[in-house]
Amino acid sequence: MCLAIPGRVEELQGRFGVVNFGGVRRKVDFSLLQRCKVGDYVIVHAGFAIEIMDEADAEETLSLIRQIEAALE
Amino acid sequence: MVDHKPDKAERPARGLSVDEGSGGSAMMKLISEVILSNVTRYGCGGVTLRELDDSGSIVVGDLEIVLTTDAHTIKPIFFPGGDIGSLAASGTLNDVSVMGVKPRAISFSMVVEEGFSKDDLSRIVRSFNGVLEEVGVDLITGDTKVLEKGDIDGVVVTTSAIGVTQKGRIVRDSGIRPGDIIIISGSVGDHGISILSVREGFDFQLETKSDVGPIWEVVEAALEAAGTEGVRAMKDPTRGGLSNALNELAEKSGVGMEVREEEIPIRQDIASAAEMLGVDPLSVTNEGKAIIAVDPELSDDVLAALRRTRRGRDAAIIGRAVADHVGEVVMETKVGGKRLLERPIGDPAPRIC
């Protein structure tokens, strides 16, 4: 059960905040996250933010294919 | 998803279901079973009922008169980008326009629920008139009924429109040949997704509004660039969206189609909202767009001409007709894979996950 969309945290006030999903802004419940700040990218499922997305890890994953291609040569 | 009042029970199995009115294959089946099989006089010489084109036509001497009709039941009545008035005018005028004929006159019939606001009604009619002004079409007749409270939900508007052209100079939806280029006049999903997003329970704040509006200007530009010979077929992708319309064009013309997902214009916020709603933007209604199939020699000219118009500035070539897989639309996905673009079955509903 996985439909969750990434978005950028635009506002944060205690338990609730607003996340911008590529132009669509929606109120989100942040009670499942311990630390989160405006500007973070979060994954939102059924109205709740479930995790913060790590940019460095994202870049690492994107570079994997280049690494594998190099290893195969 | 709109929540119906509990006493609006769904009909039991033998009665109509909501799916049968939503423009997809269920509706086509209904039309075939209930209407076509019971009508013995369905036209001759022009575009007959049996062709199930966007409009029908009759031949009178050297002229061909195009006629179309539509009922409009949209909820909410007032939505971002328009209302039932502008929708009723545009929808019907567009059905004449995609036959390659300029609409000339329209009728307006409304069935209104007791208690409906007169101010709202005036607003709706003014909005309707705005579209008439844009295209240069006259409202020459109408009808009004008021039903008791509860016997109808708000207002239902039915419009019919006519256009006149030289006999034979009609663009049907069945004239596509292998090799023809398929053009969409602008972004898809705007109307359907923005409507779904304002319904109760979803508070998305979208920048993009409904695209409701008349497309005669766009059609005229295509016809000027390619003529009724070069424009092989047209359709406005209303209920059932782009998917349904492309499938219908392919089936009626007896061709297959190949489209490229990355060429199909979809606005970013519409794509995001669609993702969140679990709805495919290719399956939802558009109310201000046209699919135009064109002679490949003239496709660049047509595209350039469309892009010079206000409502066609985002026009794009999305694919072409082929001789293979007749009646099927194959889509090359954004990442280079392949899948079928199927007709949607009924109304989309939000996914849970």
Add this chain to the structure above:
Amino acid sequence: MDLSRFQDRSLVQRAAQVLRKLAPDEELRFMHVCGTHENTITRYGIRSMIPDSIRVIPGPGCPVCVTSTSEIDQAIEIASRGTTVYTYGDMFGVPGTRSSLKQARAQGARVRVVYSLSDAIKISRESEEPGVFFAIGFETTAPTTASAVLSGVPEGFSFLVAHRLIPPALTSLLDMGRIELDGLICPGHVSTIIGANAYRVFAEKYGIPVAISGFEPLDVILSLVDLVRQHKDGAPRVFNEYSRCVRPEGNRRALEMMSEVFEVRDAEWRGIGTLPMSGLGLRDGYADLDAARIYRVKTNSRQSMPPGCRCSEVLLGTCSPTECPLFGSACTPARPVGPCMVSGEGTCRIWFQYGGYQKW
């Protein structure tokens, strides 16, 4: 952060190219357990881009499909007796033993479809009437239920809890020999909650290569690449492809909330059977929010799929939708027989919608 690069055509093509280079001749069966993965795979036409020898099998990753008939029947009964039952859209049309929530509503039962639990709570609060939330879903969704329980709900609001757990279900299925696989593609968002370490048992005890995959086309193909490499190296491990969202220990706060509110119990997976310790129920301390205990409805439930339906085999990956004689004829999204054709996470519905049955 430009996440669109995970859909980048050239990156995806390069990954597919690597996969073609690495793929062995023998057939490899990789199973995923998430309807959203099947959605990505089918929607982007990924099977048309990978070697035929790599078979990506959809497993029991559809929470709506595996919710038991007795839970559905309970929801219908509660709604029929006059308490509003709030449900996700996907569950609305799923047939229980005799009826569905959709059909029940047509007969006057009080059912409301909502996008989220927060919407249900809001509507219920405004209505000032009792309500029951049909809490289905895997570990991605269970914390949202737990959070609501702990934050407090309006008077008269309760939960019909039907959550299921993925790793215990998989271990049971493997132990019973009900599924056979050369690799496991794990669900990215369930994993954000339970953590990458939750799958070590599959690599360490069962010797099965594991890849925790994100949901973009590049994620899926990268996961397949790694599974093939693991297979070739003969050294199974847990590869966290979705490292941008999945931490080794998962989301601690979410897990704590779940543990506070829920206890683990045996659960019925529709069409499959009872799998030990694979479901959640409210702890005794929260009995006053437990709709099952409050309403105590008796249902004469048939614990299986409707007659003729092969969803149970589809869920276990032993039958593809096209191998079911009802697919596309007697069973379509407009007139579905089983849950796999109703739910947006159901394999049959996804294949029907996106022409997944095509051989390219």
